[in-house]
Amino acid sequence: MIATIDPPGAAPPFTTGLKPWAQTLPQHISPTAAKSYLSCSLRFWFERVACIRKPTTPALHLGKAVHAALQAFHLARWRGGDDSVEAVSVAYEAAFLRLEREEGPVNFDDAAEREKCRLDGLRVVAAYLDSPEAMHEKPRAVEVLLKEEIPGLSVPLTGAMDLVEGNFTPVDFKSAAAKPDPDNAAFDHEIQLVSYQLLLEAIGETPPSLDLVFLVKTKTPQVIRVKSPSADVHRKQRVTALLETAVEGIASGRHHPQPAMHCSWCQYRRECKAWLPGMTVADIHQPKAA
Numbered sequence: 333m334i335a336t337i338d339p340p341g342a343a344p345p346f347t348t349g350l351k352p353w354a355q356t357l358p359q360h361i362s363p364t365a366a367k368s369y370l371s372c373s374l375r376f377w378f379e380r381v382a383c384i385r386k387p388t389t390p391a392l393h394l395g396k397a398v399h400a401a402l403q404a405f406h407l408a409r410w411r412g413g414d415d416s417v418e419a420v421s422v423a424y425e426a427a428f429l430r431l432e433r434e435e436g437p438v439n440f441d442d443a444a445e446r447e448k449c450r451l452d453g454l455r456v457v458a459a460y461l462d463s464p465e466a467m468h469e470k471p472r473a474v475e476v477l478l479k480e481e482i483p484g485l486s487v488p489l490t491g492a493m494d495l496v497e498g499n500f501t502p503v504d505f506k507s508a509a510a511k512p513d514p515d516n517a518a519f520d521h522e523i524q525l526v527s528y529q530l531l532l533e534a535i536g537e538t539p540p541s542l543d544l545v546f547l548v549k550t551k552t553p554q555v556i557r558v559k560s561p562s563a564d565v566h567r568k569q570r571v572t573a574l575l576e577t578a579v580e581g582i583a584s585g586r587h588h589p590q591p592a593m594h595c596s597w598c599q600y601r602r603e604c605k606a607w608l609p610g611m612t613v614a615d616i617h618q619p620k621a622a
């Protein structure tokens with residue numbers, strides 16, 4: 333299905349200003365992959381092309397387990413199932429163990445850190461269920477995966493929305509260590525939020541806003557909604573161009589270090605130091621003799 337992103341009667345669909353890409357294309361692009369590529373194309377290569385696995389960080393592990401618990405809650409709301417605190421807590425505990433088993437190891441320092449992580453997650457889940465942000469109506473959709481063709485984009489756009497509310501507002505949940513600044517949060521997640529709007533418009537729906545709900549792991553957990561107005565043509569054109577830039581870079585195999593603040597927490601610094609143009613996966617494991 334092709335998205336209609338201009339108002340009725342407006343000029344033909346925009347172009348990004350980028351030339352159509354004729355080389356080998358990825359099968360699709362997601363906002364997560366595009367953001368990862370644009371942030372550091374070499375880290376993207378280590379993660380998604382060379383598939384070099386690293387231990388999961390505690391923060392990521394907690395975020396995934398919390399996400400699974402919220403998914404269980406929203407699915408129960410949707411299906412009319414058990415959405416009690418007890419049932420959601422059971423879902424959280426099961427996800428915490430399953431993710432350790434299937435996607436671990438998690439690089440906890442020791443058992444005490446693991447226990448703190450587990451309890452922090454339980455606390456933020458409970459805070460969400462007790463907050464005004466907890467979904468009390470029946471959601472429109474939960475964990476909906478869309479794949480649509482978008483004008484200006486060489487490959488289909490894919491995206492998995494955590495929650496779509498009854499009025500077609502997409503909601504994405506984020507675990508955070510500190511209270512977010514609303515403007516920064518909306519800007520940081522612009523590619524993801526506007527991509528969701530493009531996907532919803534592609535199936536004929538218009539979201540009234542694009543929302544993030546932050547679950548903040550402070551001593552007393554906080555639940556903060558950041559609302560972003562739905563995107564105008566300029567924002568949609570900008571995000572489509574960013575997505576297409578990632579598609580072109582991935583298709584052309586353009587991967588290089590992009591040093592910045594994010595290097596402080598990058599798990600691929602050893603591999604990054606070994607990088608030279610044309611590096612292969614074998615080079616990473618067997619550095620050439622000088």
Ligand code: SF4
Binds near residue numbers: 374595
């Ligand atoms: S250390 Fe920095 S430049 Fe190197 S791969 Fe990681 S994020 Fe990219």
